[in-house]
Amino acid sequence: MNPLKILNNECRKTRHLLALSAGNDVDAREVVGLERHLAVCPQCRELQQELRHSQQILEAVQPAGAMADQDFTSVWSGVSRQIRRLEQQPTSHDWRNWMPTLTLAAACLALMVGVVMPMRPSGGSSILNNNNGIMSGPLPTDPIGEGVRPQKQRPTSYSYYMSNRDF
Amino acid sequence: MIRMSESETRSLDAVPPGGSASDARLVEDVRRGDHRAFEALVRRYETRLMSVLSRFVQDRELTRDLAQETFLRVFERIDQFDPSRRFGPWLFRIGVNLTLDHIRKRKRRVWPSLFSESRVEKGPDPEVADPREALDLEQEVRKVLESIPEKYRTVLILRDLENFSSSEIAAILHRKEATIRWRLAEARMRFQELWKRRQASSTTAPLGQDADIARSSSETEDESAEDLE
Numbered sequence: 276m277n278p279l280k281i282l283n284n285e286c287r288k289t290r291h292l293l294a295l296s297a298g299n300d301v302d303a304r305e306v307v308g309l310e311r312h313l314a315v316c317p318q319c320r321e322l323q324q325e326l327r328h329s330q331q332i333l334e335a336v337q338p339a340g341a342m343a344d345q346d347f348t349s350v351w352s353g354v355s356r357q358i359r360r361l362e363q364q365p366t367s368h369d370w371r372n373w374m375p376t377l378t379l380a381a382a383c384l385a386l387m388v389g390v391v392m393p394m395r396p397s398g399g400s401s402i403l404n405n406n407n408g409i410m411s412g413p414l415p416t417d418p419i420g421e422g423v424r425p426q427k428q429r430p431t432s433y434s435y436y437m438s439n440r441d442f
Numbered sequence: 443m444i445r446m447s448e449s450e451t452r453s454l455d456a457v458p459p460g461g462s463a464s465d466a467r468l469v470e471d472v473r474r475g476d477h478r479a480f481e482a483l484v485r486r487y488e489t490r491l492m493s494v495l496s497r498f499v500q501d502r503e504l505t506r507d508l509a510q511e512t513f514l515r516v517f518e519r520i521d522q523f524d525p526s527r528r529f530g531p532w533l534f535r536i537g538v539n540l541t542l543d544h545i546r547k548r549k550r551r552v553w554p555s556l557f558s559e560s561r562v563e564k565g566p567d568p569e570v571a572d573p574r575e576a577l578d579l580e581q582e583v584r585k586v587l588e589s590i591p592e593k594y595r596t597v598l599i600l601r602d603l604e605n606f607s608s609s610e611i612a613a614i615l616h617r618k619e620a621t622i623r624w625r626l627a628e629a630r631m632r633f634q635e636l637w638k639r640r641q642a643s644s645t646t647a648p649l650g651q652d653a654d655i656a657r658s659s660s661e662t663e664d665e666s667a668e669d670l671e
Protein backbone atom coordinates (compact mmCIF):
# COMPACT_ATOMS: atom_id res chain seq x y z
CA MET A 276 0.00 0.00 0.00
CA ASN A 277 1.07 3.56 -0.72
CA PRO A 278 2.73 4.98 2.45
CA LEU A 279 1.25 8.44 1.71
CA LYS A 280 -2.23 6.94 1.70
CA ILE A 281 -1.58 5.23 5.04
CA LEU A 282 -0.51 8.56 6.45
CA ASN A 283 -3.69 10.26 5.19
CA ASN A 284 -5.85 7.62 6.81
CA GLU A 285 -3.90 8.10 10.00
CA CYS A 286 -4.43 11.89 9.76
CA ARG A 287 -8.15 11.40 9.31
CA LYS A 288 -8.28 9.24 12.41
CA THR A 289 -6.31 11.69 14.52
CA ARG A 290 -8.22 14.85 13.48
CA HIS A 291 -10.75 14.43 16.27
CA LEU A 292 -8.10 13.50 18.79
CA LEU A 293 -6.20 16.67 17.93
CA ALA A 294 -9.32 18.74 18.53
CA LEU A 295 -9.91 17.01 21.86
CA SER A 296 -6.27 17.42 22.88
CA ALA A 297 -6.52 21.19 22.26
CA GLY A 298 -8.78 21.37 25.32
CA ASN A 299 -6.90 18.64 27.25
CA ASP A 300 -9.74 16.17 26.75
CA VAL A 301 -7.59 13.15 25.91
CA ASP A 302 -6.24 10.46 28.21
CA ALA A 303 -2.60 9.38 28.53
CA ARG A 304 -2.95 6.47 26.10
CA GLU A 305 -4.38 8.73 23.42
CA VAL A 306 -1.61 11.29 23.98
CA VAL A 307 1.05 8.66 23.28
CA GLY A 308 -0.60 7.71 19.97
CA LEU A 309 -0.97 11.35 19.00
CA GLU A 310 2.62 12.24 19.72
CA ARG A 311 3.81 9.29 17.67
CA HIS A 312 1.79 10.52 14.69
CA LEU A 313 2.72 14.19 15.12
CA ALA A 314 6.41 13.29 15.03
CA VAL A 315 6.07 12.20 11.42
CA CYS A 316 3.24 14.45 10.14
CA PRO A 317 3.92 18.19 9.56
CA GLN A 318 0.31 18.84 8.40
CA CYS A 319 -1.11 17.54 11.65
CA ARG A 320 1.44 19.56 13.61
CA GLU A 321 0.22 22.67 11.82
CA LEU A 322 -3.40 21.76 12.50
CA GLN A 323 -2.54 21.22 16.15
CA GLN A 324 -1.11 24.76 16.38
CA GLU A 325 -4.20 26.24 14.76
CA LEU A 326 -6.52 24.31 17.04
CA ARG A 327 -4.58 25.43 20.11
CA HIS A 328 -4.76 29.05 18.95
CA SER A 329 -8.51 29.00 18.34
CA GLN A 330 -9.03 27.19 21.63
CA GLN A 331 -7.13 29.91 23.50
CA ILE A 332 -9.33 32.57 21.91
CA LEU A 333 -12.48 30.66 22.74
CA GLU A 334 -11.54 30.13 26.37
CA ALA A 335 -10.14 33.62 26.94
CA VAL A 336 -13.06 35.53 25.53
CA GLN A 337 -16.25 36.07 27.47
CA PRO A 338 -18.79 36.41 24.66
CA ALA A 339 -20.96 39.49 24.83
CA GLY A 340 -24.13 38.93 26.77
CA ALA A 341 -22.73 36.29 29.08
CA MET A 342 -23.62 37.31 32.60
CA ALA A 343 -21.01 37.66 35.30
CA ASP A 344 -21.81 36.29 38.75
CA GLN A 345 -22.27 39.75 40.26
CA ASP A 346 -24.92 40.64 37.66
CA PHE A 347 -27.39 38.19 39.11
CA THR A 348 -30.20 39.00 41.43
CA SER A 349 -32.19 36.10 42.81
CA VAL A 350 -35.14 34.84 40.80
CA TRP A 351 -36.71 33.27 43.88
CA SER A 352 -39.24 36.08 44.46
CA GLY A 353 -40.57 35.65 40.92
CA VAL A 354 -40.56 31.87 41.16
CA SER A 355 -42.38 31.85 44.52
CA ARG A 356 -44.98 34.26 43.18
CA GLN A 357 -45.65 31.96 40.23
CA ILE A 358 -45.79 28.90 42.48
CA ARG A 359 -48.37 30.64 44.70
CA ARG A 360 -50.41 31.53 41.63
CA LEU A 361 -50.14 27.95 40.45
CA GLU A 362 -51.38 26.63 43.76
CA GLN A 363 -54.25 29.12 43.89
CA GLN A 364 -55.84 27.69 40.77
CA PRO A 365 -58.42 25.33 42.26
CA THR A 366 -60.39 25.03 39.04
CA SER A 367 -57.58 23.40 37.18
CA HIS A 368 -56.95 20.98 40.04
CA ASP A 369 -60.68 20.19 40.34
CA TRP A 370 -60.85 19.60 36.63
CA ARG A 371 -57.89 17.26 36.82
CA ASN A 372 -59.48 15.37 39.71
CA TRP A 373 -62.64 14.85 37.68
CA MET A 374 -60.73 13.61 34.64
CA PRO A 375 -60.95 9.83 35.37
CA THR A 376 -64.68 10.05 36.07
CA LEU A 377 -65.33 12.13 32.98
CA THR A 378 -63.27 9.74 30.86
CA LEU A 379 -65.22 6.75 32.19
CA ALA A 380 -68.53 8.47 31.54
CA ALA A 381 -67.49 9.37 28.01
CA ALA A 382 -66.38 5.78 27.38
CA CYS A 383 -69.73 4.40 28.66
CA LEU A 384 -71.64 6.84 26.48
CA ALA A 385 -69.59 5.89 23.44
CA LEU A 386 -70.20 2.19 24.19
CA MET A 387 -73.95 2.76 24.52
CA VAL A 388 -74.11 4.66 21.28
CA GLY A 389 -72.05 1.97 19.58
CA VAL A 390 -74.29 -0.86 20.82
CA VAL A 391 -77.74 0.73 20.63
CA MET A 392 -77.46 2.53 17.31
CA PRO A 393 -76.87 -0.56 15.11
CA MET A 394 -79.88 -2.27 16.75
CA ARG A 395 -82.29 0.44 15.57
CA PRO A 396 -83.98 -0.24 12.19
CA SER A 397 -81.95 1.41 9.53
CA GLY A 398 -85.09 2.51 7.65
CA GLY A 399 -86.60 4.37 10.62
CA SER A 400 -86.87 7.57 8.72
CA SER A 401 -87.04 5.96 5.33
CA ILE A 402 -89.87 6.36 2.95
CA LEU A 403 -90.29 2.56 2.97
CA ASN A 404 -90.94 2.22 6.65
CA ASN A 405 -93.90 -0.15 6.43
CA ASN A 406 -93.42 -3.86 6.60
CA ASN A 407 -95.26 -4.35 3.38
CA GLY A 408 -93.08 -1.82 1.67
CA ILE A 409 -95.81 0.70 0.95
CA MET A 410 -94.62 4.24 0.83
CA SER A 411 -96.10 6.48 3.50
CA GLY A 412 -94.21 9.74 3.27
CA PRO A 413 -93.25 12.17 0.60
CA LEU A 414 -90.60 11.10 -1.86
CA PRO A 415 -87.12 12.52 -1.56
CA THR A 416 -87.26 14.14 -4.97
CA ASP A 417 -90.57 15.78 -4.16
CA PRO A 418 -90.03 18.99 -2.20
CA ILE A 419 -93.69 20.08 -2.35
CA GLY A 420 -95.13 16.66 -1.57
CA GLU A 421 -96.86 15.86 -4.85
CA GLY A 422 -95.77 12.27 -4.88
CA VAL A 423 -93.34 12.24 -7.78
CA ARG A 424 -91.78 8.83 -8.41
CA PRO A 425 -88.19 8.53 -7.32
CA GLN A 426 -85.64 8.38 -10.09
CA LYS A 427 -83.73 5.24 -9.24
CA GLN A 428 -86.08 3.60 -6.72
CA ARG A 429 -87.05 0.12 -7.76
CA PRO A 430 -90.51 -1.28 -6.73
CA THR A 431 -90.16 -3.72 -3.90
CA SER A 432 -93.59 -5.31 -4.01
CA TYR A 433 -96.56 -5.85 -6.20
CA SER A 434 -98.76 -3.51 -4.12
CA TYR A 435 -96.25 -0.69 -4.56
CA TYR A 436 -96.29 -1.27 -8.27
CA MET A 437 -100.06 -1.26 -8.36
CA SER A 438 -100.40 1.94 -6.34
CA ASN A 439 -98.03 3.92 -8.53
CA ARG A 440 -98.62 2.70 -12.04
CA ASP A 441 -100.19 5.05 -14.63
CA PHE A 442 -103.52 3.95 -16.03
CA MET B 443 -9.08 13.48 31.51
CA ILE B 444 -6.73 16.27 32.43
CA ARG B 445 -9.39 18.98 32.68
CA MET B 446 -11.66 17.15 35.09
CA SER B 447 -10.19 18.91 38.10
CA GLU B 448 -10.85 22.28 36.49
CA SER B 449 -14.48 21.47 35.89
CA GLU B 450 -14.86 20.30 39.44
CA THR B 451 -14.28 23.84 40.64
CA ARG B 452 -17.71 24.73 39.28
CA SER B 453 -19.37 21.40 39.85
CA LEU B 454 -23.05 20.71 39.35
CA ASP B 455 -23.33 19.58 42.95
CA ALA B 456 -22.07 22.70 44.70
CA VAL B 457 -23.73 22.57 48.12
CA PRO B 458 -24.10 26.11 49.56
CA PRO B 459 -26.23 28.25 49.48
CA GLY B 460 -29.18 26.39 50.93
CA GLY B 461 -27.43 24.86 53.90
CA SER B 462 -25.69 21.53 54.03
CA ALA B 463 -28.70 19.41 53.09
CA SER B 464 -28.15 17.25 50.04
CA ASP B 465 -30.12 17.80 46.84
CA ALA B 466 -31.90 14.48 47.30
CA ARG B 467 -33.02 15.46 50.80
CA LEU B 468 -34.27 18.85 49.60
CA VAL B 469 -36.16 17.22 46.72
CA GLU B 470 -37.86 14.87 49.19
CA ASP B 471 -38.87 17.85 51.30
CA VAL B 472 -40.22 19.69 48.26
CA ARG B 473 -42.32 16.66 47.43
CA ARG B 474 -43.80 16.84 50.90
CA GLY B 475 -44.79 20.45 50.19
CA ASP B 476 -41.90 22.28 51.84
CA HIS B 477 -41.43 25.54 49.92
CA ARG B 478 -38.36 26.49 51.95
CA ALA B 479 -36.60 23.41 50.60
CA PHE B 480 -37.41 24.52 47.06
CA GLU B 481 -36.12 28.00 47.83
CA ALA B 482 -32.86 26.40 48.97
CA LEU B 483 -32.60 24.51 45.68
CA VAL B 484 -33.33 27.66 43.66
CA ARG B 485 -30.73 29.70 45.54
CA ARG B 486 -28.20 26.90 45.22
CA TYR B 487 -28.45 26.61 41.44
CA GLU B 488 -29.78 29.93 40.10
CA THR B 489 -26.40 31.64 39.55
CA ARG B 490 -24.95 28.69 37.70
CA LEU B 491 -28.12 28.18 35.67
CA MET B 492 -28.33 31.80 34.58
CA SER B 493 -24.65 31.79 33.69
CA VAL B 494 -25.20 28.78 31.41
CA LEU B 495 -28.40 30.13 29.84
CA SER B 496 -26.81 33.52 29.18
CA ARG B 497 -24.35 31.79 26.85
CA PHE B 498 -27.25 30.88 24.57
CA VAL B 499 -29.31 34.08 24.73
CA GLN B 500 -27.72 37.50 24.80
CA ASP B 501 -30.54 39.23 26.64
CA ARG B 502 -30.28 39.45 30.43
CA GLU B 503 -33.98 39.86 31.05
CA LEU B 504 -34.71 36.92 28.79
CA THR B 505 -32.11 34.87 30.66
CA ARG B 506 -33.87 35.64 33.95
CA ASP B 507 -37.26 34.77 32.47
CA LEU B 508 -35.93 31.46 31.15
CA ALA B 509 -34.31 30.64 34.49
CA GLN B 510 -37.57 31.44 36.28
CA GLU B 511 -39.52 29.28 33.85
CA THR B 512 -36.99 26.47 34.34
CA PHE B 513 -37.47 26.46 38.12
CA LEU B 514 -41.23 26.58 37.72
CA ARG B 515 -41.13 23.52 35.46
CA VAL B 516 -38.86 21.76 37.91
CA PHE B 517 -41.39 22.45 40.66
CA GLU B 518 -44.26 21.16 38.53
CA ARG B 519 -42.37 17.99 37.55
CA ILE B 520 -40.63 17.28 40.84
CA ASP B 521 -42.68 14.09 41.21
CA GLN B 522 -41.22 12.82 37.93
CA PHE B 523 -37.62 13.21 39.13
CA ASP B 524 -35.79 9.95 39.77
CA PRO B 525 -34.15 10.39 43.20
CA SER B 526 -31.49 7.80 42.37
CA ARG B 527 -30.07 10.27 39.83
CA ARG B 528 -28.38 13.63 40.36
CA PHE B 529 -30.58 16.69 40.55
CA GLY B 530 -28.14 19.10 38.84
CA PRO B 531 -28.06 17.53 35.36
CA TRP B 532 -31.84 17.12 35.45
CA LEU B 533 -32.30 20.82 36.22
CA PHE B 534 -29.80 21.90 33.56
CA ARG B 535 -31.39 19.60 30.99
CA ILE B 536 -34.75 21.30 31.53
CA GLY B 537 -33.13 24.74 31.37
CA VAL B 538 -31.03 24.08 28.25
CA ASN B 539 -33.94 22.42 26.42
CA LEU B 540 -36.23 25.29 27.30
CA THR B 541 -33.68 27.80 26.00
CA LEU B 542 -33.00 25.87 22.79
CA ASP B 543 -36.76 25.58 22.18
CA HIS B 544 -37.08 29.32 22.66
CA ILE B 545 -34.26 29.98 20.16
CA ARG B 546 -35.81 27.60 17.60
CA LYS B 547 -39.21 29.26 17.92
CA ARG B 548 -37.65 32.69 17.51
CA LYS B 549 -35.82 31.52 14.37
CA ARG B 550 -39.06 30.15 12.95
CA ARG B 551 -40.71 33.52 13.53
CA VAL B 552 -37.86 35.25 11.69
CA TRP B 553 -38.20 33.14 8.51
CA PRO B 554 -41.37 34.81 7.12
CA SER B 555 -39.83 38.25 7.44
CA LEU B 556 -36.76 37.06 5.56
CA PHE B 557 -38.91 36.21 2.56
CA SER B 558 -41.27 39.17 2.75
CA GLU B 559 -41.30 41.70 -0.07
CA SER B 560 -40.28 44.54 2.20
CA ARG B 561 -36.85 43.03 2.57
CA VAL B 562 -34.59 44.02 -0.32
CA GLU B 563 -31.31 42.27 -0.91
CA LYS B 564 -28.45 44.73 -0.89
CA GLY B 565 -24.91 44.11 -1.99
CA PRO B 566 -21.98 45.47 -0.01
CA ASP B 567 -21.48 49.19 -0.48
CA PRO B 568 -17.76 49.85 -1.14
CA GLU B 569 -18.02 53.42 0.16
CA VAL B 570 -19.32 52.31 3.51
CA ALA B 571 -16.81 50.84 5.92
CA ASP B 572 -17.24 47.17 6.70
CA PRO B 573 -19.25 47.11 9.96
CA ARG B 574 -17.44 43.96 11.00
CA GLU B 575 -14.32 46.02 11.55
CA ALA B 576 -16.10 47.69 14.43
CA LEU B 577 -16.88 44.40 16.06
CA ASP B 578 -14.57 43.56 18.86
CA LEU B 579 -13.12 40.17 19.57
CA GLU B 580 -15.99 39.11 21.82
CA GLN B 581 -18.56 39.80 19.18
CA GLU B 582 -16.45 38.07 16.56
CA VAL B 583 -16.30 34.95 18.68
CA ARG B 584 -20.04 35.11 19.29
CA LYS B 585 -20.69 35.46 15.57
CA VAL B 586 -18.56 32.42 14.83
CA LEU B 587 -20.26 30.44 17.58
CA GLU B 588 -23.69 31.35 16.23
CA SER B 589 -22.77 30.01 12.82
CA ILE B 590 -21.94 26.56 14.19
CA PRO B 591 -24.88 24.11 14.08
CA GLU B 592 -26.80 23.89 17.33
CA LYS B 593 -25.88 20.35 18.36
CA TYR B 594 -22.16 21.15 18.16
CA ARG B 595 -22.46 24.67 19.55
CA THR B 596 -24.32 23.44 22.63
CA VAL B 597 -21.55 20.98 23.51
CA LEU B 598 -18.85 23.58 22.82
CA ILE B 599 -20.51 26.15 25.06
CA LEU B 600 -21.08 23.72 27.91
CA ARG B 601 -17.54 22.33 27.74
CA ASP B 602 -15.28 25.24 26.81
CA LEU B 603 -17.20 28.21 28.17
CA GLU B 604 -18.96 26.67 31.15
CA ASN B 605 -16.40 23.95 32.02
CA PHE B 606 -18.82 21.08 32.41
CA SER B 607 -17.15 17.68 32.09
CA SER B 608 -18.04 15.36 29.20
CA SER B 609 -19.99 13.08 31.54
CA GLU B 610 -21.96 16.02 32.92
CA ILE B 611 -22.78 17.21 29.40
CA ALA B 612 -23.83 13.67 28.51
CA ALA B 613 -26.21 13.71 31.48
CA ILE B 614 -27.56 17.16 30.62
CA LEU B 615 -28.11 16.44 26.93
CA HIS B 616 -29.16 12.84 27.54
CA ARG B 617 -26.58 11.44 25.12
CA LYS B 618 -23.75 8.92 25.38
CA GLU B 619 -20.40 10.31 26.46
CA ALA B 620 -18.82 9.04 23.25
CA THR B 621 -21.33 11.09 21.26
CA ILE B 622 -20.50 14.17 23.31
CA ARG B 623 -16.78 13.69 22.69
CA TRP B 624 -17.42 13.31 18.96
CA ARG B 625 -19.52 16.46 18.87
CA LEU B 626 -16.99 18.38 20.95
CA ALA B 627 -14.16 17.49 18.58
CA GLU B 628 -16.29 18.38 15.58
CA ALA B 629 -17.35 21.67 17.16
CA ARG B 630 -13.75 22.67 17.90
CA MET B 631 -12.66 21.87 14.36
CA ARG B 632 -15.52 23.89 12.90
CA PHE B 633 -14.75 26.81 15.19
CA GLN B 634 -11.08 26.68 14.23
CA GLU B 635 -11.87 26.54 10.53
CA LEU B 636 -14.40 29.37 10.68
CA TRP B 637 -12.11 31.49 12.81
CA LYS B 638 -9.21 30.96 10.41
CA ARG B 639 -11.32 31.89 7.40
CA ARG B 640 -12.74 34.91 9.14
CA GLN B 641 -9.31 36.17 10.03
CA ALA B 642 -7.83 35.41 6.60
CA SER B 643 -10.59 36.85 4.42
CA SER B 644 -12.43 39.27 6.65
CA THR B 645 -13.00 41.70 3.77
CA THR B 646 -13.92 39.27 1.00
CA ALA B 647 -16.02 36.37 2.23
CA PRO B 648 -19.00 37.09 4.46
CA LEU B 649 -19.32 34.89 7.51
CA GLY B 650 -22.71 33.61 6.40
CA GLN B 651 -21.01 31.96 3.46
CA ASP B 652 -18.52 30.31 5.76
CA ALA B 653 -21.30 29.21 8.02
CA ASP B 654 -23.09 27.55 5.13
CA ILE B 655 -19.90 25.69 4.34
CA ALA B 656 -19.52 24.71 7.98
CA ARG B 657 -23.07 23.45 8.12
CA SER B 658 -22.94 21.45 4.93
CA SER B 659 -19.44 20.05 5.23
CA SER B 660 -19.43 16.45 6.32
CA GLU B 661 -22.88 16.72 7.91
CA THR B 662 -23.94 13.32 6.64
CA GLU B 663 -20.57 11.93 7.58
CA ASP B 664 -21.10 13.16 11.14
CA GLU B 665 -24.53 11.64 11.41
CA SER B 666 -23.34 8.23 10.31
CA ALA B 667 -20.35 8.44 12.63
CA GLU B 668 -22.59 9.31 15.58
CA ASP B 669 -24.92 6.46 14.73
CA LEU B 670 -22.03 4.05 14.95
CA GLU B 671 -21.21 5.10 18.49
